[in-house]
Amino acid sequence: MDAFDVPTQPIDGQKAGTSGLRRQTRDFMAPHFLENYVQAILNAIGGAHGKRFVVGGDGRYFNDRAIQVILRMAAANGAAEVIVGQNGILSTPAASHLIRLNKTDGGFVLSASHNPGGIDADFGLKFNMANGGPATEQVTDAIYQQASTIANYRMLEAQDIDLTQIGDSMLGDMRVRVIDPVDDYAALMETLFDFDAISGLFRSGFRMAFDAMHAVTGPYAHRLLEERLGAAQGTVLNGTPSPDFAGGHPDPNPIWAHELMGIMTGPDAPDFGAASDGDGDRNMIVGRGAYVTPSDSLALIAAHAHVAPGYKAGLSGVARSMPTSGAVDRVAAAKGLDCFETPTGWKFFGALLDAGKVNLCGEESAGTGSDHVREKDGLWAVLMWLNIIAATGKSVGDLLADHWQTYGRNYYSRHDYEAVDSQVASTLMADLSAKLADLPGSAFAGLKVTEADEFAYTDPVDHSTTTGQGIRIMFDGGARVVFRLSGTGTQGATLRVYLERLETDASRLHMQADDALAAVIAAADEIAGIRARTGRDAPDVRT
Ligand code: G1P
Ligand code: ZN
DSSP, rough: OOOOOOOOOOTTTOOOBBTTTEEEHHHHHTTTHHHHHHHHHHHHOOOOOEEEEEEEEEOTTTTHHHHHHHHHHHHHHTTTTEEEEEEEEOOOOHHHHHHTTOOOOEEEEETTTSSSSTTTTTEEEEEEEETTSBHHHHHHHHHHHHHHHHEEEEEOOOOOOOOOOOSSEETTTEEEEEEEESHHHHHHHHHHHHHHHHHHHHHHHHOOOEEESSSSSHHIIIIIIIIOOOOOTEEEEEEEEOTGGGGGGOOSSSSHHHHHHHHHTTTTTSEEEEEOOOOBBBBBEEEEEEEEOHHHHHHHHHHHGGGGGGTTTTTEEEEEEHHHHHHEEEEHHHTTEEEEEEEESGGGHHHHTTTOOOEEEETTTTEEEEESSSOOOHHHHHHHHHHHHHHHHOOHHHHHHHHHHHHOEEEEEEEEEEEEEEHHHHHHHHHHHHHHOOTTTOTTTTEEEEEEEEOEEEEEETOOOOOOEEEEEEETEEEEEEEEEOOOOOOSSEEEEEEEEEOOGGGGGGSOOEEEHHHHHHHHHHHHHHHHHOSSSSSSSEO
């Protein structure tokens, strides 16, 4: 088997967004696109010679082909070993765990997360580093640099590796280990949670529905929930990964997980419902008739995590992304924990987790996780909730009500305007940014602005700085609106408007979020002129 150089040219825009490189699948399949980016990654990390990597993805269309290319290129670049999930399957948190467990030099995670899959949908590739976490900004900048100047990539002429069979084989001088994608991850979960207590809950008749949304967590959920913990067969819905997620949009929120929401609000609703996304790092938690916002889930976990064996010593600190609600801050303040506010994207939690400054973090976009891996982890959040329910004996609805009673409620909603003209979106943001200094003191929809800024972050561990991370406008009385452009979309721009208001009056803790937030929503539109500029009457998605 011969390795050889293939001449190539830089391809425009191979720049990672919030989470790796995401593009339409056909772009990824175009000549040299994937190869250029893989070689750029290998160059940026100082070559592959003698290195070991993990490779796997969420099973979406082109996952299998892309893995064969990555294997050949890793071998051609002199890698010593690659560990691959059987059939190319690895959830993002499982990939993160395998990198750490096997002390590899990093890993390639193939996914466009919650974006739809298929030849006419989206694909993505992300490089994770030896700590198991997404490449830091410095590394993604170096990858972009390499991709912008690339002149050739290295390839091996070889047959496909059979990924259906567990076992070792050689690709040139490189060992390929095909492993069960679930075993090691399931073993890790068992060290963190009280499996006896959770099994006891199921034995006592507790019922659950888990919607894997035809995506990667199906095999993990079948194994953990049904086989290991004894939940009834049929607990896991849509549990077979499909290359196009059966035509669905594998994003676990009340809009896209409407099948599960229907079950949980129906007449014979089970006690507990949950869902996860395309690559298994996001989660949705819902009780009987009680949807839990990701921000509230993070806060509630912060308040109760010590009931789980892996966290019985208490938390070292917590972190949330800036647009995430301040609910977790209130728990941290009450418990005397450090609380960090980071830019959007899991990569910013890595340094805090590595330094032991925090062991719980989360984002409003349905991401929650801890220091057990360096990614957010959907099933981890589900098991944590099950452990809390088993330990407290309370329902989801009661846990939430008690939480709000103790800490107050941060009413929260995110409004997304999708596929907005990129020019319109960037002008809207630029105009907002230009008037920030004038906003304090003015009132919009009856709310007085107290502070307004553009979020920037200096990492407390490595002191790197990141600017332009979204516009924050704070109002009198603890309300806030944040404007930000998405960094994961593949068409036009997505404007995200994050709306929040703190309520501590015990008689006003059970309103509909949009009613409770009516003034904040009106103020956001007045300040940014969203309707006038985009011509949209309403957001495309509210979560
Ligand atoms: C979105 C979420 C962000 C998350 C990312 C990857 O990024 O908002 O919290 O980390 O997906 O799952 P965005 O599209 O907003 O840049
Ligand atoms: Zn995801």
